[in-house]
Amino acid sequence: EVKLLESGGGLVQPGGSMRLSCAASGFTFTDFYMNWIRQPAGKAPEWLGFIRNKANGYTTEYNPSVKGRFTISRDNTQNMLYLQMNTLRAEDTATYYCARTITTVVGWYFDFWGPGTMVTVSS
Amino acid sequence: DIQMTQSPASLSASLGETVTIQCQASEDIYSGLAWYQQKPGKSPQLLIYGASSLQDGVPSRFSGSGSGTQYSLKISSMQTEDEGVYFCQQGLKYPFTFGSGTKLEIK
Numbered sequence: 001e002v003k004l005l006e007s008g009g010g011l012v013q014p015g016g017s018m019r020l021s022c023a024a025s026g027f028t029f030t031d032f033y034m035n036w037i038r039q040p041a042g043k044a045p046e047w048l049g050f051i052r053n054k055a056n057g058y059t060t061e062y063n064p065s066v067k068g069r070f071t072i073s074r075d076n077t078q079n080m081l082y083l084q085m086n087t088l089r090a091e092d093t094a095t096y097y098c099a100r101t102i103t104t105v106v107g108w109y110f111d112f113w114g115p116g117t118m119v120t121v122s123s
Numbered sequence: 124d125i126q127m128t129q130s131p132a133s134l135s136a137s138l139g140e141t142v143t144i145q146c147q148a149s150e151d152i153y154s155g156l157a158w159y160q161q162k163p164g165k166s167p168q169l170l171i172y173g174a175s176s177l178q179d180g181v182p183s184r185f186s187g188s189g190s191g192t193q194y195s196l197k198i199s200s201m202q203t204e205d206e207g208v209y210f211c212q213q214g215l216k217y218p219f220t221f222g223s224g225t226k227l228e229i230k
Contacts, residue, residue, distance in 0.1 A: 043223075044210060044221045044222065044223050044224055045167065045210065045212075045221045046221070047218055047219040047220070047221070061217050062218075063217075063218035064218065065218070097166055102172065104172060104173050104176075104214075105173075106153065106154045106155050106172075106173040106174070106214070106215075107152075107154075107155030107156075107157075107172070107173065107213070107214025107215050108214045108219065109157040109169060109172040109173075109212065109214050110157075110159075110167075110169060110212075111169050111172075111178065113166035113167060113168075114166065115165075115166055116166055
């Protein structure tokens with residue numbers, strides 16, 4: 001059974017940093033692109049970026065809205081995905097999800113999501 | 124970025140009724156579209172990908188269609204468990220983008 005479980009959320013002051021983690025199990029972690037997606041309360045999800053699989057060299061792509069502030073990494077020995085967030089702003093307040101990608105001939109989609117971890121940026 | 128516009132923003136349907144939700148992309152996305160269902164306090168669940176392919180385990184009353192910039196999700200016979208918010212997502216170009224959502228309730 002595929003499982004994803006995020007951790008590390010909480011309250012952080014504006015300008016601060018936070019690292020989120022996602023523990024993956026139930027599938028061959030290195031075979032899949034992995035994503036971070038966030039969703040402010042009552043709003044649509046926003047894709048933040050992904051890190052590719054082993055076959056594609058574990059390279060990354062980011063949404064321009066967070067590029068330069070957020071960094072996605074993975075520890076393939078521990079089946080862990082990470083999101084390092086720096087210079088946090090109030091508008092970064094959201095539930096943060098890790099999600100697995102399915103890659104098809106007609107695009108990339110998210111077939112499994114964790115339950116999410118909430119991040120609140122406030123003084 | 125590709126903008127995704129969903130309609131309606133909300134609707135209510137009776138049990139057994141057919142429901143249709145629309146999604147329009149700001150440019151041709153060549154069937155690179157997915158639909159998700161989200162229930163309160165839960166993460167989104169993939170229903171349809173590639174515009175019309177049903178994800179494993181999703182009931183056959185859900186179907187997707189469309190091409191170019193116009194896509195739709197149809198629920199052929201509304202059930203109580205279908206209440207929730209539905210999002211479309213384009214998976215063709217970075218950054219992947221979502222529609223603003225359609226809240227579906229039982230009438």
